[in-house]
Amino acid sequence: MKSLSLKIIGIVCVLVTLSACTPVKPWERGNLALPQMALETDVHEAALRNHAFHSKEGSNGGYGGGGGGCGCN
Amino acid sequence: MSKTLVNRLSLAALALPGLMQPAQAERSEETYNTGFQYGHYEESGDRMKVDVFELSAAAPIGKAFTASLDLIRDTMSGASPVFNVRDADGQVRQQISGASIVDQRDVVNVGFSYAMESVTLGLTGGVSGENDYLSRYFGTNLSWDLSKSTTLSASASYAFDDVFPVGRTYRKSKFNQQYLLGVTQVIDKNSLLQSNMTFGYNQGFLSDPYKQVFVENAVGSSILDDVRPDKKFQWAWLTRYARHFKDLNRAALHADYRFYVDDWGVVSHMVETSWDQPIADDWQLTPRFRYYTQYEANFYSAIFDGATIGRYHSSDYRLAGFGTLGGGIKLSKNFIMSGLIKDIKLQAAFDYFDRKASYQLGGNDSGGFDDYSFYMVTASVNVKF
Numbered sequence: 001m002k003s004l005s006l007k008i009i010g011i012v013c014v015l016v017t018l019s020a021c022t023p024v025k026p027w028e029r030g031n032l033a034l035p036q037m038a039l040e041t042d043v044h045e046a047a048l049r050n051h052a053f054h055s056k057e058g059s060n061g062g063y064g065g066g067g068g069g070c071g072c073n
Numbered sequence: 074m075s076k077t078l079v080n081r082l083s084l085a086a087l088a089l090p091g092l093m094q095p096a097q098a099e100r101s102e103e104t105y106n107t108g109f110q111y112g113h114y115e116e117s118g119d120r121m122k123v124d125v126f127e128l129s130a131a132a133p134i135g136k137a138f139t140a141s142l143d144l145i146r147d148t149m150s151g152a153s154p155v156f157n158v159r160d161a162d163g164q165v166r167q168q169i170s171g172a173s174i175v176d177q178r179d180v181v182n183v184g185f186s187y188a189m190e191s192v193t194l195g196l197t198g199g200v201s202g203e204n205d206y207l208s209r210y211f212g213t214n215l216s217w218d219l220s221k222s223t224t225l226s227a228s229a230s231y232a233f234d235d236v237f238p239v240g241r242t243y244r245k246s247k248f249n250q251q252y253l254l255g256v257t258q259v260i261d262k263n264s265l266l267q268s269n270m271t272f273g274y275n276q277g278f279l280s281d282p283y284k285q286v287f288v289e290n291a292v293g294s295s296i297l298d299d300v301r302p303d304k305k306f307q308w309a310w311l312t313r314y315a316r317h318f319k320d321l322n323r324a325a326l327h328a329d330y331r332f333y334v335d336d337w338g339v340v341s342h343m344v345e346t347s348w349d350q351p352i353a354d355d356w357q358l359t360p361r362f363r364y365y366t367q368y369e370a371n372f373y374s375a376i377f378d379g380a381t382i383g384r385y386h387s388s389d390y391r392l393a394g395f396g397t398l399g400g401g402i403k404l405s406k407n408f409i410m411s412g413l414i415k416d417i418k419l420q421a422a423f424d425y426f427d428r429k430a431s432y433q434l435g436g437n438d439s440g441g442f443d444d445y446s447f448y449m450v451t452a453s454v455n456v457k458f
Contacts, residue, residue, distance in 0.1 A: 021222060021258060021259065021260050021261065022260070022261040022262075023222070024221075024222065024259050024261060024262045026221075028262040029259075029262065031262055031263050031317040031319065031323075032259060032262065032263070032265060032317070034317065034323060034325065036317075036323070036324070036325040036349035036351065036357065037265065037315050037317055037325050038315075039257070039265065039267055039313050039315055039327075041327075041349065041359075042420065042453075044108060044110050044127060044129055044143075044453065045110065045403075045420070045422065045451055045453065048110065048112045048125055048127070048449075048451060049424075049449065049451075052114050052123075052449060053365070056391060056397075056428070056447075057341070057365060057367065057391060057397070058337075058339040058341065058367050058370065058391050058392050059307070059309070059333040059335065059339055059341040059343075059367060060273075060307075060309070060333075061251065061271040061273055061307055061308075061309030061311075061331075061333060062269050062270075062271055062309040062310065062311025062331045062333075063269070063271075063311065064214065064226075064228050064230070064251075064253045064255075064269070064271070068199065068200075068201045068208025068209065068210040068232040068234060069201075069206070069208045069232055069234045069247070069249065070178060070201060070203065070206060070208065071176070071203050071205050071206030071236060072149075073121060073149070073153035073170075073174055073283060
């Protein structure tokens with residue numbers, strides 16, 4: 001029940017956010033294309049960090065698949 | 074900005090959701106990319122140390138295909154907690170394995186993507202091997218531009234893992250699957266939002282063969298192997314936000330939040346922020362911060378007794394309740410050229426984290442017997458031809 005409520009809250013949040021968007025013309029998108037605006041500015045460094053965190057924490061996910069398990073201590 | 078950089082930013086802008094025209098319907102890599110990354114991870118108290126060496130390459134094939142290869146070698150050494158005991162003063166303390174762990178992990182990852190007008194399809198696969206662990210995995214992903222401002226992402230990945238612990242005669246298997254559904258939205262000309270949900274289902278041998286539990290009984294004590302359920306369902310929801318600040322020398326703020334819950338009882342929250350600040354001459358400085366907190370698994374206890382020991386039991390510090398607080402700084406420099414080599418990027422980063430029971434959201438009264446800290450250093454060079 002708690003999980004279902006959270007999902008509903010999530011969907012509502014996304015819909016509210018999307019409805020608040022401002023149309024952006026193609027020639028206005030230069031700022032969004034800057035390298036520092038990439039959601040993952042360095043995929044290899046991010047993968048290394050996520051692997052370290054995942055090995056030492058009880059949770060993972062959100063970033064997508066790719067990569068297998070390990071016998072990490 | 075140089076003309077080359079302007080040209081490159083224009084091309085990058087075209088790769089944003091919905092910007093590709095049919096006549097330019099490709100989103101494959103336009104350069105040959107190669108990279109080397111070194112990483113070092115080290116825990117306090119002479120525990121685990123890991124060195125990471127990674128070689129990567131990606132190449133365009135024709136107008137629409139991109140192939141990539143990634144080779145990683147981790148060398149691990151040090152000690153790790155096995156179980157917890159109560160000392161003569163009645164305090165809980167960790168029983169460490171001794172500096173006996175020496176292992177090497179070799180990874181080969183391959184990737185292949187095909188870009189169409191508004192859809193990009195990807196296939197990935199790989200093998201990761203250690204002297205006591207083997208993982209084989211593959212996955213597929215899809216990116217679909219629904220409109221000029223909205224991109225839908227979906228992926229499925231599968232891993233077939235075998236564990237054959239040192240000192241034991243058995244070989245056990247597990248199968249992990251994970252599915253992702255996400256949306257990336259241009260909010261306005263300065264901000265982006267991404268929201269991903271992943272669903273994971275793991276089945277098979279999910280216990281840790283190197284962990285044990287200590288059981289106190291009225292007539293003495295005993296040590297049992299770590300035993301966990303053979304199924305785990307996971308749900309994670311990650312939201313990422315990026316905002317550009319033109320007046321602050323084109324700096325970018327990044328903020329991520331992830332909520333996680335699984336049916337072992339672990340619930341976690343993660344917040345990560347960074348400030349990507351261009352300085353001058355293509356130098357960039359990025360301070361960053363991360364906070365993680367989790368609540369313990371249903372079958373976790375530091376020490377068990379006759380009343381608390383059950384069918385499933387673990388004292389693994391990774392299933393305990395705790396928080397981790399830390400951050401660091403990353404420095405990078407780009408050299409943009411116009412010859413055979415088009416771009417060289419150098420990067421170095423240092424991060425330090427403190428993992429404490431008392432950092433758990435809402436507090437934790439376990440006393441901090443399993444607290445430790447760790448740091449990570451990375452350095453990399455990437456070249457585009």
